[in-house]
Amino acid sequence: MASSILPGTGLGSGVDIQSIVKVLVTADTGAKANQIKRQTANNTAMISGVASLKSALSVYQAAMKTLNDKNAPAFNAYAATSSDDKIIKATANNGAVAGSYVVNVTQLATSSKVASQVFLEGPTKAIPAGDLTIEQNGVVHTVTIGSDATLESVRDTINSQLGDKGISANIVNEDGGSRLVFSSTTTGEGSDISVGGDIAELEILAETKMAGSGAGYIDQQAKSAQLTVDGLPVTSKTNTIDSAISGLTLNLVDAKSATITIGANNEGLKASVQKFVDAYNTLVKTVASLTATSKDADDNVVLGALTGDPTSRSLLADLRTQLATVGSGDQLTTLGQLGINTLKDGTLEFSAAKFTAAMDNKKLGGDVQELFTGTNGVFERMNAAINPYLETGGILDTRNANLSKTQKGLGDQQLAIDQRIESLTASLTKRYVAMDTLVGKLEAQRNNIISMFDAIEAQQKNS
Missing domain, CATH: 2.60.40 (Immunoglobulin-like)
Known part of the structure; x- marks a missing residue:
């Protein structure tokens, strides 16, 4: 609202014009002004909340992408270790078999x-x-x-x-x-x-x-890598070899000998499952904080940025559906078999003891990757549920666009109420100043009449 200089106490009437005008203007515009203020604050908070929700979803999706990296598989049933990574680096996949191999590199591919x-x-x-x-x-x-x-x-x-x-x-x-x-x-x-x-x-x-x-x-022509695996000769055009030993990829670094050992990757699998659980719980806790209600020091209810927002409820419902969906594997079809269960607050708990039993007793290590990263696995289903919210022009973009439109409308209403306040203030001030001027004139006339009668009375006393 544009500022204006209001007169204080009227010179003619002695009335506090500024206070009267302020009370009258507030009575006319106060309710609407307060409503716009509340709606603007709530809408601004919701815009911020949608941005926070979108960011949290992106972080969760990025965590799943890292766990689903084809170049660094996180759910392999077997792990390969090299006696010297400076000579050979080894990576196992679910097609590996436990064992040990002596690999002697006589020539690197150039x-x-x-x-x-x-x-x-x-x-x-x-x-x-x-x-x-x-x-x-x-x-x-x-x-x-x-x-x-x-x-x-x-x-x-x-x-x-x-x-x-x-x-x-x-x-x-x-x-x-x-x-x-x-x-x-x-x-x-x-x-x-x-x-x-x-x-x-x-x-x-x-x-x-x-x-x-x-x-x-220069010096020599291009060469292929030459090596032996337990004495058996292998030739490769590259220094990355994924066909010499079934289920194993070898990255040759130096022309020397190293021993490659393949064993169960139970600890690695457990760590990867825990990372998934942690990523999901971080998302759920973020949504919970955005939709929560609390009380301030004066026991007043404080709403979260997205409290009561249907988009957040719909998102969590979609994600929980994916957690409960039965996978297409033969032995391992649910997260519960790995010790993953949903708590009352929507977060997941991970039982390391139940997971270890599934790996040791039921030998489910080879099925974990399929459950998470396979066709219609956890990651594929989760991404399918998330994409409608994150994609350009999707649910969150549309929600943000609607909130921004509402924000503009509230801004227009605020401008209109400011103009109403300014106009009404000017109008009422003009009227009260005119009244004060008239009262001043009447008071002056009254004083003149009194003075005239006082003069007549004085003359009569002196005559």
């Missing part, structure tokens, strides 16, 4: 690295226009070099066009000149790079070793 002839002029050497044909593993990539090119611009063009294919180029400045050097992320025998095309100066033959100022491969 990639191709080839260099052009030496250019005495250095990186700014002018390169004629034409097409370069860069071949690897039978695949030919054509890179067109435009006019006014230099060795540097050729490098940049190659990186721009072939970087996403694992082929890159750089310039190495050696004593006496510069070379264009090609590298690749592709490893294994037969993956050597060759360069041909219209620019003879940049031709590189994959089978020729670099010598003197000539072009060729």
